[in-house]
Amino acid sequence: MTLRARVFAVALPVVGTVAAVGLWWLAVVAFEIQPYLVPTPLEVFRVFGEMPGDLFAEAQVTLWETLAGYGISVVAGVLIGALIAGSRTVERAVYPMLVALNAAPKVAIVPLLIVWFGFDSAPKIVMAVLFCFFPITLATAAGLRSTPADLVELTRSLDASRVQTFVKIRFPAAMPQVFVGLKVALPLAVVGAVVGELFAADAGLGYLISSSGGSGNTALAFACVALLSLMSIVLFYALVSLERVVLPWVRETTA
Template identity: 55%
Template sequence: MAELTEVRAVPAVVPARRRKGGGSAAAVGLPALGLVVALTVWWLVTSVFNLIHPVVLPPPQDVLSAFNAASARLLEATLATTLETVIGFLLSTVAGVLIGLALASSRLVERMFSPLLVAINAVPKIALGPLLVVSLGWGQKPILTMVFLLCFFPIVLSTATGLTSTPADLAELARSLDASRWQAFRKVRLPAALPQIFVGLKVAMPLAAIGAVIGEFQAGEGGLGYEIVQTSGVGDSATAWAAIILIALMSIVLYFALVLIERLALPWVRETTSSR
């Protein structure tokens, strides 16, 4: 039997060479420009035109002052929330990929459990918070469970979709080479499904941060969600908004770290897809 090599699709037309210098400058400059525009609008709305009451949305300079005053506490809370987000995301990734693999491997399993998974995903997760506290207590267990419940479904869906949508020509090639089921999975189906799986992972990553914060609202003894509850409860909206901004920054860093992992793990994807 001819040896079956791992899938690496070759584009029919060689894409135009990217302008590395201009692309790198745009990758840094455009987000920085967007940040400047957002901060300017925020400052105009809250400080110049006074369209929003400071209790609802403090001016950026007040938020910066609040961060400087409580920077040690907020950074410690950021570390705690980041760890909860990453751990919960990794747990949901393992479980989601395994469940997606089970759904893709058997039509019977898919028909039996797909409605159940949809029903679980449809339940408002914030409504489960008090129940998780009662059953799991305070601390990380209910928080990690909330992260898992929020972000595992996109991973399951993308994994099952990717594994069941192998290009017909690649599947036929595996059969023509008399590949075993394991060889076809390892060298054809899984590599072809990886881009789709990463789509689900990128959808799930921000949801993991949301789940961690919701869990901290309900059962946290620390973290950024806990800080938001404590500071907003005493009218310190500037510190609460500083924590909200840290959540946003944390989510951006984790998301683009995942994008970098995808580019390193799947170098052929950028060469076989159109660029804008």
């Protein structure tokens, strides 16, 4: 990537963000929206200046719940996706339950999670798993099924075992598709953790949003949402960077 392309890659998101904040500020001033409905960006920034320790302490709680739920989903999703891709019997037995679980309204499950796990981090981690498990499983199964036929024929001609074929050919070939699922699921893990915090928590950014709504402190709620967005962006691009390190050949062999 040239220097000019790198400058544009950094500058364009910054310009877009500044423009969006400017439009937000202009709309609040032009339509005389009251602060208890929509605060100005200045009021939101003031929250970061007044209580940075509290905000970042709560953000650490949400980050831990997100990463724990996401990690569990990655391990379980890749494993079950591999089983589904490798066996029609497993697919027919498990896939309908996965679809049903994904289609279920997850917010309705929160009261049950509170009964089962209490008000600790466990319900939030489970919510994160429920939100992001299915995309990882689906992407893994789809990637493993899309192994190029000529590579499969090559392994057969070399008398490779099923394990050798999986480790050397099928799984590496499926990795680009797996990373698609990982990137789709990562923001969903943040959403799942926050949904759990909205209903069953005494800590976390979701808890702050819920409590600020009751007190009419919308500036605090907007600050929490901004921090959650920043968290999602950082995690997403960290995953993109990991993909480029693990799969450097993808960018060279695709348009």
